[in-house]
Amino acid sequence: xxxxxxxxxxxxxxxxxxxxxxxxxxxxxxxxxxxxxxxxxxxxxxxxxxxxxxxxxxxxxxxxxxxxxxxxxxxxxxxxxxxxxxxxxxxxxxxxxxxxxxxxxxxxxxxxxxx
Amino acid sequence: xxxxxxxxxxxxxxxxxxxxxxxxxxxxxxxxxxxxxxxxxxxxxxxxxxxxxxxxxxxxxxxxxxxxxxxxxxxxxxxxxxxxxxxxxxxxxxxxxxxxxxxxxxxxxxx
Numbered sequence: 001x002x003x004x005x006x007x008x009x010x011x012x013x014x015x016x017x018x019x020x021x022x023x024x025x026x027x028x029x030x031x032x033x034x035x036x037x038x039x040x041x042x043x044x045x046x047x048x049x050x051x052x053x054x055x056x057x058x059x060x061x062x063x064x065x066x067x068x069x070x071x072x073x074x075x076x077x078x079x080x081x082x083x084x085x086x087x088x089x090x091x092x093x094x095x096x097x098x099x100x101x102x103x104x105x106x107x108x109x110x111x112x113x114x115x
Numbered sequence: 116x117x118x119x120x121x122x123x124x125x126x127x128x129x130x131x132x133x134x135x136x137x138x139x140x141x142x143x144x145x146x147x148x149x150x151x152x153x154x155x156x157x158x159x160x161x162x163x164x165x166x167x168x169x170x171x172x173x174x175x176x177x178x179x180x181x182x183x184x185x186x187x188x189x190x191x192x193x194x195x196x197x198x199x200x201x202x203x204x205x206x207x208x209x210x211x212x213x214x215x216x217x218x219x220x221x222x223x224x225x226x
Contacts, residue, residue, distance in 0.1 A: 031212060035216075040218070042216030042217050042218045042219050043159070043214075043216050048213060056213065095212075100146030101166065103149060103161040103164050104161070104214065106151075106158035106160070108157055111156075
């Protein structure tokens with residue numbers, strides 16, 4: 001079956017531009033996670049959904065970052081008024097129920113470069 | 116606050132060597148620990164998941180151990196191959212579903 005897919009794979013934005021990153025989780029997976037990975041670093045948690053409910057958004061770095069999953073499947077991470085420090089790879093992951101006995105399945109990521 | 120550290124940051128070995136990657140974490144109240152592999156430009160692939168009640172997990176040439184009390188895990192790779200070259204990430208699962216990652220060990224296996 002299909003894995004987690006993300007689009008676009010690469011995005012170049014001018015500083016101040018708004019961007020939207022899409023994640024298609026594995027079909028039927030209840031839990032969806034967004035992570036941010038800076039160059040040479042491990043991924044850092046941004047936010048977590050259980051179906052359409054956003055249960056944890058403690059990792060979002062500022063109010064310019066907004067995520068949604070309105071129908072409990074596809075999710076969009078939106079960054080408003082992008083800054084250079086937003087340049088990173090944004091990873092999406094899904095799991096069947098989000099429990100501690102499950103692994104998270106990661107997509108290939110969207111590489112964002114803000115000029 | 117949970118912090119995860121991986122040592123070394125980079126490692127280069129000749130093909131055929133056995134090697135050990137290290138991971139340490141500051142808060143022993145974890146639900147599980149996972150090792151991932153990341154190839155350049157790709158997402159993460161889960162290698163091994165060790166539940167908090169377990170001491171080790173094995174998959175093929177890979178063996179991961181967990182010592183919760185000391186806050187340590189090791190990933191042992193036997194008979195390394197050039198195809199093992201990648202970045203290896205350790206992550207602990209804390210309450211609420213989020214994974215806390217180390218910064219990774221970049222492994223290069225020379226033919």
